[in-house]
Amino acid sequence: MRSPLTSSGAASVPDLSELYRDCTLCPRMCHADRYVHPGICGCGPEIRAARAALHFWExxxxxxxxxxxAVFFSGCTLKCCYCQNYPISQGEVGKVLSPDRLGEIFLELQDKGAGNIDLITATQFLPSILPVLDRVRPKLHIPIIYNCGGYEKMETLRMLEGYVDVYLPDLKYFSSHRAKKYSGAPDYFRHASKAVGEMIRQTGKPVFDKNGLLVRGTLIRHMVLPGQREESTRLLGWMAENLPKDSFLLSLLSQYTPFFKASEHPEINRRLTSYEYGKVLEVALELGLDAGYMQERSSAREEYTPPFDLEGL
Ligand code: SF4
Known part of the structure; x- marks a missing residue:
């Protein structure tokens, strides 16, 4: 594994906390003074998380x-109506963590045998997390994974260069109409398409260790939504045309379950059918997007959502 971090000790740890005063970390650019009130993501300046534990469902x-x-951070810059993690992403669940405690958590997960540190929905806390990574770096010897919804700003991603070994972004929507309707983010594709390009630039081609674990690279997830095959087809077409095929892995997810407020949209208020998933998979294969993972249709079950019971915090 390439060493991800460059800091040589606490003296070089940057103070990024001022970024919370006029926050523009994500494409929302809401300019919240998070010391006074939360931004659109629901977060103030303190790190909050809902679970830190070994996770077997990636x-x-x-x-x-x-x-x-896996460290599940609270809050989110997206507002997906079907979010399976809604109690933490758009709810109140979470515990405030000091930066020192977060560093201990990373090391505890490593001691428990974790193959990597999986930062799940961490964008809104990066000014706090990056200095923590700097501090624990001498003791942390496993890859850092940045697991996100794909709705990222280029400038913020550049802050991550040298810290992240593996990017795990979603690529959810092609059309602004659906991105607005289901996630409240009409500019989703404009930002996410640039973001995945930047992630691939930073990581280069996928690299695996001798046990088959991804230690460097970008794995793009696309979850097929019910009744939205056309959307998936357009996204896959864009990937095939714009991203070098051997530069990333694709994970085509069938696990959609109508959680949270999905019932407000009858067309997505059901599970995906095997036929729908199979058709999208055919498109991916026809386009040559065959490096990655497909899911068994039977994997659409709630086991993918762990209990947000503050374990490990
Ligand atoms: S991270 Fe949160 S506070 Fe910052 S710009 Fe995005 S939504 Fe606003």
Whole structure:
């Protein structure tokens, strides 16, 4: 594994906390003074998380045999009506963590045998997380994974260069209409399309260790939504045309379950059918997007949502 971090000690740890005063970390650019009130993501300046534990439900190259060291951060810059993690992303669940405690958590996950540190929805806390990574770097010897919804700003991603070994972004929508309707983010594709390009630039082609774990690279997830095959087809076409095929892995997800407020949209208030998923998979294969993972239709179940019970915090 390439060493991800460059800091040589606490003296070089940057103070990024001023970024919370006029926050423009994500494409919302809401300019919240998070010391006074939360931004659109629901977050103030303190790190909040809902779970830190070994996690076995990512792709095989992420979870491996021993599990990923998943830290589920609270809040989110997207507002997906079907979010499976809604109690933490758009609810109140979470515990405030000091930066020192977060560093301990990373090391505890490593001690438990985690194959990596899986930062789940961390964008809104990066000014706090990056200095923590700097501090624990001498003791942390597993890859850092940045697991996000794909709705990222280029400037913020550049802050991550040298810290992140593996990017795990979603690529959710092609059309602004659906991005607005289902996630409240009409500019989703404009930002996410640039973001995945930047992630691939930073990581280069996928690299696996001897156990098949991804230690460097970008794995793009696309979850097929019910009744939205055309949307998936357009996204896959864009990937095939614009991203070098051997530069990333694709994970085509069938696990959609109508959580949270999905019932407000009757057309997505159901599970995906095997036929719908199979048709999208055919498109991916026809386009040559065959490096990655497909899911068994039977994997659409709630086991993918762990209990947000503050374990490990
Ligand atoms: S991270 Fe949160 S506070 Fe910052 S710009 Fe995005 S939504 Fe606003």
């Amino acid at each position: 792709e095989p190259c992420i979870s491996g045999e021993s599990g990923s060291g």
